[in-house]
Amino acid sequence: MENRYVSFHYVLKNEAGEVLDDSHDSEPLSYVEGKRQIILGLEEGLAGLKTGDKKHVKVEPDKAYGEYDAALIMDLDRAQFPKEE
Numbered sequence: 001m002e003n004r005y006v007s008f009h010y011v012l013k014n015e016a017g018e019v020l021d022d023s024h025d026s027e028p029l030s031y032v033e034g035k036r037q038i039i040l041g042l043e044e045g046l047a048g049l050k051t052g053d054k055k056h057v058k059v060e061p062d063k064a065y066g067e068y069d070a071a072l073i074m075d076l077d078r079a080q081f082p083k084e085e
Helices: 040-046
Strands: 005-008 010-013 019-022 029-032
Touching: none
Parallel strands: none
Antiparallel strands: 005 029, 010 019
C-alpha cells in the first residue's frame, strides 16, 4: 500500500442486513493507508479504489477483531466509570 490519505463514508451492516452504523450524517472516516489505523480487512478491501468508487466490503473476523467469545464479556457496575463518560 502506498500510504495514501483516504476518506470515505460507510454503512455498517450485520449478517442480517440490519444497519449498525452509518457515517453519512457526519464526517467521513479518514485514515492513512499502511499505518494500521483501521482494521486490516477493511483496509485491504478499500485498497486501490479511486475518488467516487463504491464497493461492498465484507470483513471476516480474522481480519477484524476475531471471533465472538462470550468468555471475554464482563458485567461492570456503572458506578465504576467516571460520571463524564
